[in-house]
Amino acid sequence: MYTAIVLLDAEVDKIPEVADAVASIRCVKQVYSVTGDVDLIAVIAVPEHDQLAEVIPGKIAKVPGVRKIRTHLAFQEFSRADLEAAFDIGLD
Numbered sequence: 458m459y460t461a462i463v464l465l466d467a468e469v470d471k472i473p474e475v476a477d478a479v480a481s482i483r484c485v486k487q488v489y490s491v492t493g494d495v496d497l498i499a500v501i502a503v504p505e506h507d508q509l510a511e512v513i514p515g516k517i518a519k520v521p522g523v524r525k526i527r528t529h530l531a532f533q534e535f536s537r538a539d540l541e542a543a544f545d546i547g548l549d
Contacts, residue, residue: 486502
């Protein structure tokens with residue numbers, strides 16, 4: 458599985474519509490409206506590397522109201538459960 462974190466700048470008056478449109482794209486797992494340097498963050502998960510090109514520049518970048526995207530590919534996933542298991546020495 459390939460995971461990408463996509464940072465989106467959107468036209469301010471279209472942020473909710475952009476978020477809804479991006480969230481409806483297959484392989485988009487979550488879309489967050491955030492504070493800071495970007496307007497939205499989308500998490501994408503695809504089984505094949507080539508599908509990233511279909512989803513990110515092929516669909517997300519073409520959503521009306523999207524001004525700019527920046528993509529970060531994930532190397533490894535860490536969850537709280539994984540971290541707790543790594544440090545668990547079996548004591549109750």
